[in-house]
Amino acid sequence: MKNNEIYIIAEMACSHDGESALARKIIDGAGQAGANAIQLQIWSLVHMMTPYRHEYEMLKKIELSRDEWKELVNYSRNHYPGMDIFSFIYEHNSIDFTESLGIDGYKLSSSDLSNPYMLDRVAATGKKINLSIGASTLAEIQTAIEQIRKVSQSNITLMYGYQNFPTSTKNIHLNYMVKLKELFELPIGYQDHSDAETEAAFWIPALSVGIGVSILEKHITHDRSFKGLDHESALNPGEFERFVSMVRELEFAKGISIPKPFSSDESKYRKFQKKSIVAAHNLKAGTQLQETDINFLRADELGFAPDKADKIIGKTIKRDISAYRIIREDDLS
Numbered sequence: 001m002k003n004n005e006i007y008i009i010a011e012m013a014c015s016h017d018g019e020s021a022l023a024r025k026i027i028d029g030a031g032q033a034g035a036n037a038i039q040l041q042i043w044s045l046v047h048m049m050t051p052y053r054h055e056y057e058m059l060k061k062i063e064l065s066r067d068e069w070k071e072l073v074n075y076s077r078n079h080y081p082g083m084d085i086f087s088f089i090y091e092h093n094s095i096d097f098t099e100s101l102g103i104d105g106y107k108l109s110s111s112d113l114s115n116p117y118m119l120d121r122v123a124a125t126g127k128k129i130n131l132s133i134g135a136s137t138l139a140e141i142q143t144a145i146e147q148i149r150k151v152s153q154s155n156i157t158l159m160y161g162y163q164n165f166p167t168s169t170k171n172i173h174l175n176y177m178v179k180l181k182e183l184f185e186l187p188i189g190y191q192d193h194s195d196a197e198t199e200a201a202f203w204i205p206a207l208s209v210g211i212g213v214s215i216l217e218k219h220i221t222h223d224r225s226f227k228g229l230d231h232e233s234a235l236n237p238g239e240f241e242r243f244v245s246m247v248r249e250l251e252f253a254k255g256i257s258i259p260k261p262f263s264s265d266e267s268k269y270r271k272f273q274k275k276s277i278v279a280a281h282n283l284k285a286g287t288q289l290q291e292t293d294i295n296f297l298r299a300d301e302l303g304f305a306p307d308k309a310d311k312i313i314g315k316t317i318k319r320d321i322s323a324y325r326i327i328r329e330d331d332l333s
Contacts, residue, residue: 004251007215008244009086009130010035011191013230015221018062023072025222029237031080033244038076039086039107039217042069042098047091062229066097073101086130092121099125107159107217110134113144123151130189130215131156134163138183145184157215158184161191165232169200178211189215193233196224201235202246209250218243276303276326277312283321289313299326 010030016023030038045063049056064072076085084104089095090111098106105128112118113136122129129148133141141158148154160177161167174190181188190208194200196219205216219234235243262270280295287293291313296306303326304312315332 004254004256005036006209006213006247006251007036007189008034008247009037009039009189009215009217010220010240011039011088011217011234013041013088013219013234014059014062015219015228015230015234016062016064017226017228018064020064020068020072022222023064023068024075025237026220027072027076027080029220029222029240031076031083033237033241034248035083035220035240035244037084037086037104038080039088040069040072040103041088041090042094043090044094047093069097070101073103089118089122092118095121095125104128105130108132108144110136110140110163113140116147119144119147120151123148123154126152126154128155128157130159130217132159132161132191133180134161134191141180141184145186157187157189159189159191159215159217161193161217163193165193165230166195167193167233169194169204172204174204174208174211177208177213181212187214189213189217191217193219196231196233196235196239201233201239202243205243206246206250209247209254216247271302273298274302275299275306276301277306277309278303278324278326279321281323283317285317285319288316289327294327295324297324299324301326303328 012023012026015026027038045059073085076083086105086107087098087103088107089098090109106122107130108118108122110132131144145156148156158180160180162171164171177188177190190205190213192201192205194204205218208216218240219230220240221228221231221234221236224231224234224236275296276299277294278297278299280293283293289312294309312327312332317331318333319331321327321331
């Protein structure tokens with residue numbers, strides 16, 4: 001990654017609807033758009049929730065086998081070798097499997113901030129951890145960070161985002177995200193769940209870039225019009241490509257936070273815009289400069305800036321200077 005690059009994660013979630021072919025389309029969309037990573041939700045349902053949950057039967061129908069996940073990871077590696085693979089892990093029993101796939105990092109659900117079994121197992125991998133903190137207390141976040149630190153120094157990014165699909169703009173509170181970054185002194189990422197049918201799906205993440213996120217996570221699907229699982233905030237492949245282009249443009253606009261040499265355009269602008277000390281009228285050699293002898297005007301080149309007036313008043317000029325010409329250092333004795 002470049003120093004100023006926002007790490008863009010394409011979140012597949014369950015948009016594959018249990019079909020490997022659709023999952024490949026989503027991987028293609030992320031890879032062709034130039035996402036930094038594709039995020040896969042790899043889990044074993046029997047270890048994730050009780051059969052009494054109303055979602056259980058639906059999730060059972062779309063659960064991909066380990067062979068299918070292995071094939072999808074290989075597909076991504078072979079077709080988009082520059083794109084990382086993250087696993088959004090929901091239960092610790094699948095970690096050995098995801099490790100066998102050679103994934104690049106993990107995302108943990110906020111449901112596991114108080115789950116030392118999950119935190120310890122993921123931390124033990126030493127890989128990057130994106131820690132989802134939606135609807136969590138400060139104490140829960142702190143506890144999770146401390147638990148990870150007991151095991152490893154894995155890079156942790158706090159992933160902020162309102163967990164509603166789609167999210168109303170009034171519920172996002174990006175200022176609180178900034179406060180969390182300050183409180184925990186960790187990089188922050190924004191997981192956007194804005195309505196994909198609205199422009200907010202673009203300009204809310206754009207705002208988060210402006211206030212300092214290092215990671216943007218955005219849902220992607222194969223075709224939102226199908227209204228499959230996790231479609232509400234998911235962009236279609238073409239939209240996701242436009243999203244990535246927008247973020248890369250914003251990176252250029254952010255630039256760097258330290259002074260830099262003037263570009264040729266800036267130097268040209270300075271010459272056009274900045275004022276210099278010029279002769280207020282024709283001046284003869286031997287004149288001792290008085291305040292009435294000088295003026296501050298835009299000239300055809302840059303000379304002494306106006307704030308240097310006190311340094312030249314009282315000096316004697318060595319040669320004639322025509323009105324409106326800049327007064328140079330070598331004009332003074």
